[in-house]
Amino acid sequence: MAAGTGNGRTISGTFAAVRGWLLLPSWLTIGFFLLIPVLLMLVYSFLTKEFRGGVIWEFSLSAYDQFLFDRGLFGDDPPRIEWTYITIFGRSIAQAGGATLFCLLIGFPTAFFIATRSSHTKVIWLFLITIPYWVNLLIRTVSMKFLIRDNGPLNEGLLWLGILDDPVKLINTNFAVQLGLFYSYLPFMVLPIYASVERYNFVLSEAASDLYAPKWVILRRIIIPAVSPGIIAGCILVFVPSLGAFLAPDLLGGAKTFMIGSLIEEQFKGNAGNWPFGAAASMILLSLVLIVLTFYARAQSRDQV
Amino acid sequence: MTPIKTLLAGTAMTLIAGGAAADGQLSVYHWFEYIPQELLEKFTAETGIAVTMDTYDSNEGMLASLKAGRLGSYDVAVPGDYMVEIMAGEGLLDTIAEGELSNFGNIEAQWVDVAFDPGRQHSIPYQWGSTSFSVNRDVYSGDIATTDIIFNPPAELAGKINVLDSQGEVMALASLHLGIPQCSNDRDQLRALDALLQEAKGNWASFGSDIAKDVLVSGDAAAGMIYNGFSAKGREEGANIEYAFPRQGYVVWMDNVVLLKDAPNRDSAIAFMDFLLEPENIAAVTNYAQYAAGVNGVGEFLDPALATMPENNPGADAGPGAFIAVCDEATQRVYDQIWTRLRS
Structure with a gap:
């Protein structure tokens, strides 16, 4: 530290000697708590299932085989394409995609509104956005269940107002799962977009307007491209956790149809007790997420050029 | 999380x-x-x-x-x-x-x-106690002493049934419904078990064990598989539910x-x-x-x-109580397959 800044070195140059070590805590944490578990999962996905949970240390492709091929109830039919798990993954991707879309539709105007307030009202709006998230996700999901059940306040209220004649069936539907996901992850969309819009220079919009660009053209050609890093980050932050969610499907969807998260949970915690298959499903999920992130990284690097 | x-x-x-x-x-x-x-x-x-x-x-x-x-x-x-x-x-x-x-x-x-x-x-x-199911008597007043309530429900109950998230209990009750032995390794019987669950699933609203009482009390479900004492607690919490001892039999544990x-x-x-x-x-x-x-x-x-609690007293026409059987590995593998298909 004695070097100071007086000798013409940049601030970052001051720390040149230790710079290599600054990431050490992160590397240790990531290595220990992320890479090792993921590698373990990879190894387990290629092991043999033990009867009643656990693994036998023998190489086997049966977990991936089970994912891809349907060999009938008794396991001795000629293999056909297994649609069960593809359906579960498809359903999860559709739910996560829907949640992302709804979050974007509501989150973008909200973020725009907040970012264009005066600096001290901004703080209040941001504060309001985060308040519900002081409460644990589980409790918020259970509360949602109470609100939307057949004889819950939402239905009772609509009946009382005469808007409905019969309670609308919400609980234990895909729509309820969608609602739960959307509600859980909305701030993850609002905050990154807000950060982008905040940095956006509105002089650009004014310039476009002076040149007679219609409002929607300004939005489409100028504002959205300028804040797109925030939009993409928000979409990823909503899509990825939604893909593996199991609280909302469990509590709001009635656990009747599996999503990826509940399928994996069932392999480790539930009746099935098939660890290699759970590990294989996790690896496939991880690969999907990596593909999404790769697209993002590509899009980002294109922007920089 | x-x-x-x-x-x-x-x-x-x-x-x-x-x-x-x-x-x-x-x-x-x-x-x-x-x-x-x-x-x-x-x-x-x-x-x-x-x-x-x-x-x-x-x-x-x-x-x-x-x-x-x-x-x-x-x-x-x-x-x-x-x-x-x-x-x-x-x-x-x-x-x-x-x-x-x-x-x-x-x-x-x-x-x-x-x-x-x-x-x-x-x-x-x-x-010790039993597992069968309870029915909300405000919703359905007919005969409930039959496993049809879960596996082939009357119109009033269809789509309003909660089932325990427990393979053992569901398989045992389904076997009693079909009149086949538990852990049967007869392929036709196993296929029938699979077909029964696939068809019945359309009438079920949710799977869950810890929620079994609450969904009956709150009215989210009008019928649901449940343990006898848990049902009694639900009844005491104000739900007009009756615990059934089906003629086909019920699970004892x-x-x-x-x-x-x-x-x-x-x-x-x-x-x-x-x-x-x-x-x-x-x-x-x-x-x-x-x-x-x-x-x-x-x-x-x-x-x-x-x-004198009704949940503890099977009526005269109640079927036999049966403990859940432990299946051999080959049959268990088929059971697991049926269960996964049921939940997918």
Whole structure:
């Protein structure tokens, strides 16, 4: 530290000697708590299932085989394409995609509104956005269940107002799962977009307007491209956790149809007790997420050029 | 859960488990909403042993957790009958030496030498009861003494049924409905079982065990598979529900306190088992959970209402009660396949 800044070195140059070590805590944490578990999962996905949970240390492709091929109830039919798990993954991707879309539709105007307030009202709006998230996700999901059940306040209220004649069936539907996901992850969309819009220079919009660009053209050609890093980050932050969610499907969807998260949970915690298959499903999920992130990284690097 | 929260929860659990390994501690792995907190406090007051408890909501979940590395952090668990047999077979249970339990003689004669634990080498009786289903009588007033309520429901109940998230109980009740033996390895019977569940699923609203009572009380479900005492609690909470003893038969179960292998506080575990074999203490569990104890002399401590409770009294035309059978590996594999297909 004695070097100071007086000798013409940049601030970052001051720390040149230790710079290599600054990431050490992160590397240790990531290595220990992320890479090792993921590698373990990879190894387990290629092991043999033990009867009643656990693994036998023998190489086997049966977990991936089970994912891809349907060999009938008794396991001795000629293999056909297994649609069960593809359906579960498809359903999860559709739910996560829907949640992302709804979050974007509501989150973008909200973020725009907040970012264009005066600096001290901004703080209040941001504060309001985060308040519900002081409460644990589980409790918020259970509360949602109470609100939307057949004889819950939402239905009772609509009946009382005469808007409905019969309670609308919400609980234990895909729509309820969608609602739960959307509600859980909305701030993850609002905050990154807000950060982008905040940095956006509105002089650009004014310039476009002076040149007679219609409002929607300004939005489409100028504002959205300028804040797109925030939009993409928000979409990823909503899509990825939604893909593996199991609280909302469990509590709001009635656990009747599996999503990826509940399928994996069932392999480790539930009746099935098939660890290699759970590990294989996790690896496939991880690969999907990596593909999404790769697209993002590509899009980002294109922007920089 | 965010990764941070998972990490924090994991750390907290490690700290708790670490604390529980000290002397004068007892670490219990127990079903949810089953043992009254006052009874645990009484045990601590009498023995000076502090109790920590984690809960589970299915026998299979408990087994998975123990096999995933939690063995060695708990002293006792409370598996159902068939699960005692499975856990013993997996080598997860410690043996209770003869004479080690001073209250062993209190066990009712019919529960001493049981098929799932001959001679009670690893377990003591805890509570026993039955599993079938209950129906909201405001919604449906017809005949409910038939498994059709779950597997081929009347129009009033279709789409409003909760089913236990428990393979053993669902398969056993479905087998009773079809009149086939449990763990049958006959392919036609297994196909029929699969077809029955696939068809019935369309009429079911949800799967869940810990929610079984609440969905009936709240009206989310108009019928649901449930344990007899749990249904009685739901009825007392104001739901107009009736517990059925179907003519096709129903599931009988007994939960048992087992001594886990590598128990960190083995002496505390033995003390706890002796404590639970005292009629007055086990009667407190029975009064709370509304099942039945397997210990002599509980009568005078029981709530008199329990004896006449409809959930404890199968009618004259009730079918036979059956324990859940433990299937061999080949049949279990088919059962797992059927279960996955059911949930997909």
